[in-house]
Amino acid sequence: PQRAYVIDEMISAKTIAARVEALAREITDSFAGTDKLVVVGLLRGSFIFIADLVREIGLPVEVDFLEASSYGDEMTSSREVRILKDLRSGIEGRDVLVVEDIVDTGFTLSHVLTILRARGPKRLEVCALLDKPARREVPVRATWTGFEIPDEFVVGYGIDFAQRNRNLPHIGKVRFLE
């Protein structure tokens, strides 16, 4: 049985949209001249962020997805990152942008980057919407970060708590009752 909780708004949909637009502008400038940017969303948490972000990127883009799960339905990282679904396309010699919803302990991102780097991309960068630096256990950083947040359990805009609340349009924090 699930503990009862409420969700308090932390970052509004409007604030997210403005930040996504700014991130996309920086990414567009940084990869200017590319023949094609391969944008890799990490399933499932990044699905809303990547959808909004690619629509603001002014470059030829290919969208691909990779699923690496560590949390499942738990609240803490298993530390074992499994690849559940690999990319459809090869990335050797390509410009690659990994899109992640949140960097917490860093296990997921660092594992994914190790795998992708071994495939020999020309460039490999990361855009993460949220960063919780206080929780980091593996030294890894996104090239671009939307918001640094305190150590709160967050949901919405793609992020789940036990597979719920991904469809909230804003980022909220979970507050347990009792």
Ligand code: PRP
């Ligand atoms: C969550 C989140 C990040 C990762 C961050 O994914 O979406 O991918 O955990 O945590 P870490 O930095 O401690 O590794 P999760 O494994 O819950 O899968 P999901 O994206 O399908 O929700």
Ligand code: MN
């Ligand atoms: Mn995830």
Ligand code: MG
């Ligand atoms: Mg999850």
